[in-house]
Amino acid sequence: MPHGKLLLMTPGPTLVDFETLLAMAKPTVNHVSPEFDEIHREAVDMLRRVFGTRGGVVILPGSGTSAMELALRSVVKPGSRVLVLRAGYFGGYLEKGVRALGGEPVVAEAQLGSGFTAGDLDRLLERNRDVAAVALQHVDTSTSVANPIKELAETARRWGIPLVVDGVASVGGMEVRMDDWGVDVCFTGSQKALGVPPGLGLVAYSESFTGEVEARGQWSLYFSLPDLLREMESTKNYYITPAVNLVYALRESLKTILAEGLEERYKRHKVMAEAVRESLKALGINLVAREGFQADTVTAAYLPGGVEWPSLYREMRARGVEIAGGLGELKGRIFRIGHMGQVGYNELVATIAALERSLKALGVDVKLGQGLTALQETLAKHYL
Ligand SMILES: Cc1ncc(COP(=O)(O)O)c(C=O)c1O
Numbered sequence: 001m002p003h004g005k006l007l008l009m010t011p012g013p014t015l016v017d018f019e020t021l022l023a024m025a026k027p028t029v030n031h032v033s034p035e036f037d038e039i040h041r042e043a044v045d046m047l048r049r050v051f052g053t054r055g056g057v058v059i060l061p062g063s064g065t066s067a068m069e070l071a072l073r074s075v076v077k078p079g080s081r082v083l084v085l086r087a088g089y090f091g092g093y094l095e096k097g098v099r100a101l102g103g104e105p106v107v108a109e110a111q112l113g114s115g116f117t118a119g120d121l122d123r124l125l126e127r128n129r130d131v132a133a134v135a136l137q138h139v140d141t142s143t144s145v146a147n148p149i150k151e152l153a154e155t156a157r158r159w160g161i162p163l164v165v166d167g168v169a170s171v172g173g174m175e176v177r178m179d180d181w182g183v184d185v186c187f188t189g190s191q192k193a194l195g196v197p198p199g200l201g202l203v204a205y206s207e208s209f210t211g212e213v214e215a216r217g218q219w220s221l222y223f224s225l226p227d228l229l230r231e232m233e234s235t236k237n238y239y240i241t242p243a244v245n246l247v248y249a250l251r252e253s254l255k256t257i258l259a260e261g262l263e264e265r266y267k268r269h270k271v272m273a274e275a276v277r278e279s280l281k282a283l284g285i286n287l288v289a290r291e292g293f294q295a296d297t298v299t300a301a302y303l304p305g306g307v308e309w310p311s312l313y314r315e316m317r318a319r320g321v322e323i324a325g326g327l328g329e330l331k332g333r334i335f336r337i338g339h340m341g342q343v344g345y346n347e348l349v350a351t352i353a354a355l356e357r358s359l360k361a362l363g364v365d366v367k368l369g370q371g372l373t374a375l376q377e378t379l380a381k382h383y384l
Pocket residue numbers: 012063064065066068090093137139140141142166167168169189
């Protein structure tokens with residue numbers, strides 16, 4: 001597993017395989033050449049499989065937020081009300097995004113650590129029948145809360161209201177089946193569970209929504225879906241210059257993902273998440289996300305009493321591991337471990353070992369091996 005001096009265990013960017021990094025070192029070619037057109041087409045086709053759609057997919061030079069903006073533009077027109085289900089900091093991005101496009105966000109906020117059930121969405125739609133769309137995170141990376149997208153999509157479909165899902169911290173690590181479940185728009189960024197460096201926004205549309213989306217949306221010069229979709233059919237239909245070398249990396253990583261197998265990959269993420277949760281619990285650390293709403297890709301946990309985030313960050317780095325702190329209202333209260341993409345079981349062992357020693361160095365009453373034992377037991381339980 002490639003990494004620099006520090007083992008990257010943040011919830012994005014994530015570890016990038018050597019093969020993927022090396023793919024970027026190939027010569028940059030003309031973006032409208034037949035060679036690149038073929039590479040781009042392969043990436044688009046493989047992305048369709050990861051998103052579970054036969055519809056349109058856009059590869060956009062930009063971060064996850066660029067993908068969010070393109071996705072929101074697909075459903076938000078000036079004056080349209082959009083139901084935003086907020087389960088953490090990134091729900092605030094959706095709210096801000098809707099407002100920036102002249103829409104009116106109707107925000108429902110989950111209790112800290114919780115997400116939304118189908119019943120919650122039903123009740124909210126009962127009171128807000130006029131909304132143009134529902135938007136939410138699959139996983140809110142700030143709280144590590146995961147929403148049950150399949151059930152929520154069924155509910156939204158029953159109401160006939162388009163569903164926009166921020167899959168930035170899930171796509172490639174947790175199951176998403178857009179066409180089967182009825183998720184109309186879903187997006188991610190390259191630097192999370194897809195295991196690619198930062199720099200690409202990926203937006204996918206369900207097969208049934210793709211036909212409607214051009215007419216529904218609000219487009220700008222850069223975020224012009226009709227033009228972008230034409231370019232996605234063939235890069236010969238130039239609209240904006242693709243991030244050629246990042247597309248090489250994306251194609252390489254998608255090959256790795258599909259070679260692992262989506263089912264296997266989702267299973268691996270589930271086991272990694274369980275192992276991290278069990279080891280943190282064994283260390284007496286409280287988790288942010290409640291049972292039933294826990295993500296497979298990231299775990300947020302409260303800092304033990306007396307431990308300041310800057311000290312834990314420093315101690316972890318001194319032991320070779322980079323983890324993340326809190327965002328928004330959880331800043332200074334929590335830490336987060338990313339376990340998505342190309343991160344594997346061995347990296348978890350190294351991370352929990354470093355965490356135990358860091359906590360001990362900070363005066364926390366932990367017995368070395370306490371968390372590792374739970375981690376080992378969990379892996380062994382799954383015959384790993
Ligand atoms: C769930 C979620 N949505 C959106 C974003 C924003 O993505 P980016 O920072 O790539 O613009 C992030 C970033 O971490 C995220 O985790």
